[in-house]
Amino acid sequence: MAWDRNQMAARAALELEDGTYVNLGIGIPTLVSNFIPEGVSVTLQSENGMLGMGPFPYEGEEDPDLINAGKQTITELPNTVYFDSAQSFGMIRGGKIAMAILGAMEVAENGDLANWMILGKLVKGMGGAMDLVAGVGRVVVVMDHTNKHGESKVLKSCTLPITGKGVVDRIITNLGVIDVTHKGLHIVECAEGVTREEIIAATEATIV
Amino acid sequence: MAWDRNQMAARAALELEDGTYVNLGIGIPTLVSNFIPEGVSVTLQSENGMLGMGPFPYEGEEDPDLINAGKQTITELPNTVYFDSAQSFGMIRGGKIAMAILGAMEVAENGDLANWMILGKLVKGMGGAMDLVAGVGRVVVVMDHTNKHGESKVLKSCTLPITGKGVVDRIITNLGVIDVTHKGLHIVECAEGVTREEIIAATEATIV
């Protein structure tokens, strides 16, 4: 009956293509790295300035000079490269990153994404999200289908300030997988035990 | 009776300020490095990608990976740094180079400089000269006062396509030193055995 966080991350991991460079956002997207399928090798970018991001360090081996974009301590791999923020976003804006898997507050049926600000309440800032959605080859959103009030996060149009216009390619929620096409939203897959009708019922946006 | 090439270079070397980063053009400007006054330490930039340019190598020690902007084999110094062309011209355009000493075909009394093209005859290209004159703090031109036909190279206005508009600060010729001011050309110094009147006579532009 619907996917949990790890199942959503595992499903998102199936999006990864061998030999590509990928950026994973904070939250559920970070978990994706635990489910990379066998035979698929991807290089993870951390937009604060590295390619080849490794796992968390062992206790006692944390290095304050080695963090990811979520400010968490991480480790390097044999193929790691470091660079400055201008070059890091140069490769993002320049389309060198094949895919970003990001969290979201709202997604609209035209592909608009909102994930940086709740007006008048919580100000966090867009960080690198606007650059990522504008620059990477493919944007996959992973999020719960509804908010804590049970309201749909997949909307006819975003109510929050948007991060990017028409940028989302695919939405993976606890209920299933939905593609944003030029004709509208299209259900690709339902989570175990979830029906197409249940997804439609839980979605404010029009499913075509 | 007028300065020779080495004397012009020696005079130009007096323009150098201690602790600054400087770019020397091809020709007489290259000779300036032989006359850097004692107590003055300057770091030479070569716009193809290095700071801290050293002298020519000893015979047999030439390195094809180590050349200056004139494509001549050179050497490195203890403080040498290498970088790519985008960064090299970033520091030029960004005003980090205090001074460029350049050759010229023509200089006009408003500071216009022409040193990159003789129309229909000889096409060489501007190389980095347009970037240098637009970006560096101070532009000093070193050239013969007249061409091989005895015609003034210091003109009311340039006849050749210009490299930069109003960019020259000081002109050092075989006859003396002339400043470009907002009021016009101003003789700063005469070469040994040269009179003010001789400079005026050899100059098409107006000396004020």
Next chain:
Amino acid sequence: MKKIYGSAEEALHGILNDGMLIAAGGFGLCGIPELLIDAIVKSGVKDLTVASNNAGVDNFGLGKLLATRQIKKMMSSYVGENAEFMRQYLSGELELEFNPQGTLAERMRAGGCGIPGFYTQTGVGTQIAEGKEVKVFNGKEYILEEGIFADISIVKAWKADETGNAIFRKTARNFNPPAATCGKICIIEVEEIVPVGSLDPDAIHLPGIYVHRLIQGEHEKRIEQRTTRKKESA
């Protein structure tokens, strides 16, 4: 021309003015110019505009300058994890100009290399685009972003030689090189000053031409989020 100063206070002497624009390196608490920030706090200079990706946390990094109300305006991409920042912003005490992270980095680099403006697709159609010129290239819309030309840059590097040639360590590089280039005067603090000639000339991240003043000192290097994994027992 000696670039080395005895302390952060000495290195900032005579160049701090109320209302100035400061570009600061660092991302989160990683690679931040701790010593220079402390010296700016001590100086009492005020009404600062600071271009920096974050503003530290409440009691460390640029958060210290927020606590003392020395900052009038921040140019940042992310202010989460900083309650005082958010409070000052929401109450209208602090101006905040949001910049997408990559736009902020590129604006610093642009200022450093004499580029007053560039076009980017980042932020097109969002709040960020409001009031900005739009231009179409090849059928797509881009917005004009301007270079940042700061009065001073404050930067943290790992090592530098006596002429200011500097290297950074791992992800502590981040905004430091672009920030360094865009200030009229750039002051860097390092963990170690090494003799000229001891750094590989092919591997220098920030050439000394960008560095006007240089200090060496002890750094706390606080960790913001200590995440670890357990050693697998086989």
Next chain:
Amino acid sequence: MKKIYGSAEEALHGILNDGMLIAAGGFGLCGIPELLIDAIVKSGVKDLTVASNNAGVDNFGLGKLLATRQIKKMMSSYVGENAEFMRQYLSGELELEFNPQGTLAERMRAGGCGIPGFYTQTGVGTQIAEGKEVKVFNGKEYILEEGIFADISIVKAWKADETGNAIFRKTARNFNPPAATCGKICIIEVEEIVPVGSLDPDAIHLPGIYVHRLIQGEHEKRIEQRTTRKKESA
């Protein structure tokens, strides 16, 4: 996804098309992709536009592609020292778009990082500015220059690991990194492919993300102007 190919011919297989735009690294004969140029000559592809600071000399580097008339247009800053280039240009057989050297480098970098246009003071008031948009920032005039988006990039590095992380040597770096970033497909030739993990991750000039195909080979590395000094006899 293996990036390593057996030869320049193999690395270029299937990606050369008449009329394509190629960005090439190198300055003079220093750091030029010798092997890839030779393979392009052999391929017979024609009507090329090549963005490269120079065009080699008459019988070496890009000069070879001029000799075979495979190039329709050059985007360069300097064509001296190349008699055939000048002859073809003055006779109208070859198009030539002059770019100030720094503008050319920045245009490549801009293309590589998704910037379609930027403003620069270089060339204002000269022939270079003709037909270009002028914009005033802070009372000064600047001209709009466009990013270069090449079909392929051909680049020479010193060493690379198997994932394409590459380093350059001394002034052979020059245009190679910006050229590498601005091509849809980037092919690099190196003197030595080294195992992953043998390069310092803090000292890599070109991250492997930019490198699609990689070959190793012998380089002639011809010197254009051999200038030396005598050993002083004391």
